[in-house]
Amino acid sequence: MLIAFHKPMNTLSQFTDEGKWPGLSRFGLPGGVYAAGRLDRDSEGLLLLTDDGRLQAKITSSGTAKTYFAQVEGVVSDAALAALAKGVALKDGVTRPAQVSAMDPPDVPPRDPPVRFRKTVPDSWLQLTIREGRNRQVRRMCAHVGLPCLRLVRWRIGAHTLEGLAPGAWREIPL
Structure with missing residues (x-):
């Protein structure tokens, strides 16, 4: 089952x-x-x-692809996308390369509780596909490139x- x-x-x-x-x-x-x-x-x-x-x-x-939608604080730069795509150095080692792109807000149900809206701080969405599953990996990867994760939704497994x-x-x- x-x-x-x-x-x-x-x-x-x-x-x-x-x-x-x-x-x-x-x-x-x-x-x-x-x-x-x-x-x-x-x-x-x-x-x-x-x-x-x-x-x-x-x-x-570790070979199974997992796709996440990440709402991040800040504006996604080409440099951040390139770093995530290459793999970033975390305390527990360099991550495998990710498939990553900026995206429009996805069609996902509202979160309870909602993400706190801040007028002075923009947010963006990323779609990331990884093939490993370290503890809090996507959140740590986003933070490493200066994009703290506000909301994380796993959309796909395989x-x-x-x-x-x-x-x-x-x-x-x-x-």
């Missing part, structure tokens, strides 16, 4: 609640499935769940997308 779930912001990628943060058990997901990878509490978007250990390992392998899923909703994907 493979399930696509739209993880809302401030939800954990585990079934048990922790402190004030809810886990996945609140969303009526079938029993016996586990997250194939993680998505930080303050990030939102596509989380795949499965009951198949081999499939879980395949999804979480061939599977968030298309048509409202926050907190899930669907089974035929294998």
